[in-house]
């Protein structure tokens with residue numbers, strides 16, 4: 430009885446996803462007999478995706494055909510779906526021909542599997558064009574709304590980004606809705622990233638003005654119709670898979686009941702409008718009207734405060750509709766004249782009521798600075814360091830440095846390494862010396878946001894913050910916006926040995942250096958990773 434495995438050893442099939450097979454396997458197994466079903470984790474399947482990464486042509490805003498990075502000949506790229514507890518295998522074959530690639534699974538902790546995290550030069554070498562796939566292989570133990578994207582050379586805005594949904598049979602909210610709607614929001618460029626990056630990081634752009642997107646997309650298109658049936662309640666899982674712009678999102682005539690941010694369940698919270706920065710996720714309930722008398726606009730509006738200029742003719746809004754009346758008109762959204770007042774995520778309370786972690790054992794203080802270097806281009810700095818990728822991925826240095834792995838100097842100054850000891854409470858104190866918003870993301874963790882100066886307070890708030898100002902049950906997520914000239918304190922426990930990037934998720938600022946490397950419990954990383962490689966002979970995967 431214990432020999433029964435949920436693994437399906439699926440063959441390679443270029444047509445894509447095997448979730449259906451895994452589900453069939455699960456159903457078949459549950460039919461094997463009631464005696465088994467208490468003994469086995471009902472959802473511990475292996476879910477395999479074969480991704481052949483290729484160039485395709487796409488034109489999601491109807492304004493310009495452009496080469497776009499697709500999967501298995503298609504764009505938009507597929508949504509990855511697993512159940513909590515599943516093993517996820519993604520075989521990545523790079524058929525681009527002219528670019529390397531990699532995949533990061535944003536928000537997943539990769540416990541014991543830091544070598545599967547995806548950032549090139551940090552935990553792996555690039556996946557080059559070849560006829561051999563690179564296999565990502567890890568278990569997923571968190572529920573909620575995530576996404577996957579390329580983590581090399583500012584590549585994901587060229588198309589290689591999509592949702593990753595972790596279903597939770599034990600969700601505390603599972604009885605509150607009838608259906609689920611996955612929806613992405615994003616900015617979109619007509620030009621490809623290599624050219625845009627060259628112009629951005631150049632002495633011809635000394636102020637570091639970021640390229641302004643050409644349009645906004647809802648679900649990788651415009652004018653998306655979301656069919657709703659009267660009387661039903663829907664769980665929307667919304668992901669900002671964009672490169673740069675935060676988005677204000679609202680549904681005319683309907684409130685949202687927020688239940689999750691970045692994979693963290695929350696106490697239900699009512700919102701009329703939300704703000705999703707690049708890389709943030711939110712799931713919320715929308716209760717349908719009980720009649721089909723009209724259709725209602727859905728609006729996403731790019732945060733133009735981030736743009737240095739507003740080019741003539743730019744439409745920074747995108748519209749879709751809650752589609753009740755298939756024969757009825759699609760009304761234009763009402764113009765909102767008042768300043769936007771999105772729901773403040775600092776007001777969220779995690780469902781698990783996790784209380785604030787104790788006093789920090791280590792505090793990492795980072796000033797966010799934009800400045801020019803002698804090549805005339807504009808760079809982003811934490812303190813006085815702008816990140817430069819090492820030639821050897823940082824994880825490989827951990828694995829080969831022996832006892833010296835605890836000495837930050839072996840990683841090179843410009844990877845901006847911080848060594849964290851196992852199971853400590855760590856504070857990251859961020860001071861924004863820049864007038865822009867920056868959504869900060871930590872790999873391998875989520876964090877408690879124990880302090881954030883309010884949106885318009887600037888430098889005037891937060892210089893005298895004490896523990897008395899911290900909430901007893903702080904909001905937790907994996908990506909959070911640092912306000913213009915503001916400050917913020919993030920707290921987490923270093924309980925996940927690995928090499929984890931901490932960075933701004935605006936892809937322009939990743940390229941201009943707003944990153945640091947957290948090397949967490951390096952000696953434990955040596956034990957766990959070398960074990961994995963030895964036992965399973967997978968050394969080729971990381972080489």
Ligand SMILES: *[C@@H]1O[C@H](CO)[C@@H](O)[C@H](O)[C@H]1NC(C)=O
Nearest residue numbers: 516518564566567961965967
């Ligand atoms: C994935 O990893 C598990 C555990 O290390 C291993 O048993 C399995 O063979 C791996 N699968 C693939 C396809 O590499």
Ligand SMILES: *[C@@H]1O[C@H](CO)[C@@H](O)[C@H](O)[C@H]1NC(C)=O
Nearest residue numbers: 505610611612648653654655
């Ligand atoms: C968004 O697109 C995905 C596939 O890319 C699809 O599964 C989903 O149903 C779409 N959502 C809506 C609201 O159209």
Ligand SMILES: *[C@@H]1O[C@H](CO)[C@@H](O)[C@H](O)[C@H]1NC(C)=O
Nearest residue numbers: 659660716717718719720721
């Ligand atoms: C339909 O909704 C309206 C307004 O929300 C409410 O007053 C009415 O009682 C509802 N009707 C039914 C049959 O639920």
Ligand SMILES: *[C@@H]1O[C@H](CO)[C@@H](O)[C@H](O)[C@H]1NC(C)=O
Nearest residue numbers: 730743744745746763764765
């Ligand atoms: C986008 O929507 C906002 C809110 O209704 C409105 O103020 C703005 O004028 C719109 N922008 C464009 C270009 O239509």
Ligand SMILES: *[C@@H]1O[C@H](CO)[C@@H](O)[C@H](O)[C@H]1NC(C)=O
Nearest residue numbers: 811812813814815841842843
């Ligand atoms: C940054 O400043 C610190 C403190 O003044 C100094 O020790 C360090 O060498 C500087 N790093 C770089 C890269 O200049």
Ligand SMILES: [Cu+2]
Nearest residue numbers: 867933935938
């Ligand atoms: Cu930034």
